Amino acid sequence: MVQIAVIGDIHLQFDATDVAYFNQSDDDLLLCVGDLGTILRRGDTAVADSLSQLQKPVLFIPGNHDTVTAWQLLAEIWHLGWFARLTAVGQAGRVARLQRRLGRVQWCGYSTHPFVIHDFDFAVIAARPFSMGGPWLSFHPYLQRQYGVNSLAASAALLKAQIDATPSDNLIFLAHNGPSGLGSTQEAIWGCDFRPEAGDFGDPDLQEAIAYARTSGKRVLAVVAGHMHRTLKGGGVRDWLVHKDGTIYVNGACVPRIFTQNEQFVRHHLQLLVSHEGVTVRDMII
Numbered sequence: 001m002v003q004i005a006v007i008g009d010i011h012l013q014f015d016a017t018d019v020a021y022f023n024q025s026d027d028d029l030l031l032c033v034g035d036l037g038t039i040l041r042r043g044d045t046a047v048a049d050s051l052s053q054l055q056k057p058v059l060f061i062p063g064n065h066d067t068v069t070a071w072q073l074l075a076e077i078w079h080l081g082w083f084a085r086l087t088a089v090g091q092a093g094r095v096a097r098l099q100r101r102l103g104r105v106q107w108c109g110y111s112t113h114p115f116v117i118h119d120f121d122f123a124v125i126a127a128r129p130f131s132m133g134g135p136w137l138s139f140h141p142y143l144q145r146q147y148g149v150n151s152l153a154a155s156a157a158l159l160k161a162q163i164d165a166t167p168s169d170n171l172i173f174l175a176h177n178g179p180s181g182l183g184s185t186q187e188a189i190w191g192c193d194f195r196p197e198a199g200d201f202g203d204p205d206l207q208e209a210i211a212y213a214r215t216s217g218k219r220v221l222a223v224v225a226g227h228m229h230r231t232l233k234g235g236g237v238r239d240w241l242v243h244k245d246g247t248i249y250v251n252g253a254c255v256p257r258i259f260t261q262n263e264q265f266v267r268h269h270l271q272l273l274v275s276h277e278g279v280t281v282r283d284m285i286i
């Protein structure tokens with residue numbers, strides 16, 4: 001049985017208390033779905049410094065709040081390609097700086113990470129970094145420069161190449177935003193809660209890659225992501241767990257991840273237990 005901790009969107013809430021907890025926990029592997037800081041209040045370097053203190057394997061996929069500026073975010077929201085290119089200047093330097101602060105934490109994106117833990121052989125496939133959800137290629141200037149990806153089709157093709165290059169038959173996908181195809185209501189696991197008409201805000205390239213993995217004979221054990229926060233903008237709570245086609249989909253974005261319960265501060269993460277028999281997950285409030 002492999003025990004995996006999933007740390008949802010951190011948004012500045014990860015410190016020495018978390019480091020002490022995870023370093024003494026029975027977790028074999030930590031998956032971090034991104035959004036260390038916030039656009040307007042940086043502080044991601046302090047979070048990165050804390051993450052760098054973890055003494056276990058940690059995979060981190062950057063989200064839309066990591067190494068991007070408010071101007072870049074506006075360019076994405078307005079879908080202004082020229083403005084996105086203009087405001088992307090400097091992102092590569094910010095990525096390099098954050099990578100240095102993260103130390104031995106593995107920076108992920110279009111990457112494959114094989115593991116054999118407790119005799120169980122599996123691979124984590126990291127999806128498209130910096131996703132903002134929906135049918136757009138967010139932050140495409142950086143993706144084009146770094147990965148040669150200039151369309152969702154190219155992104156799907158690169159993800160499929162990762163799958164083809166993975167000898168393991170057992171896969172876990174790690175993404176900032178989850179795949180499309182899991183519902184279009186506001187409460188859906190990656191449904192849109194900031195437009196009255198709602199809609200499916202999953203990543204279509206990730207959906208395509210997952211389907212490809214299955215047709216290639218792989219077993220897709222779990223898909224782990226965040227981004228679409230559990231607390232809905234208009235009130236209510238998002239579904240965070242879906243079982244479909246033999247795969248468990250989990251949205252770890254419980255934001256804020258530190259909150260009060262019974263007048264005490266508590267901290268959230270998810271615990272996956274993975275084995276040949278399948279995957280179970282539970283919300284951890286500690």
Ligand SMILES: [Fe+2]
Nearest residue numbers: 009035227253
């Ligand atoms: Fe977030």
Ligand SMILES: [Fe+2]
Nearest residue numbers: 035063064227
């Ligand atoms: Fe996000």
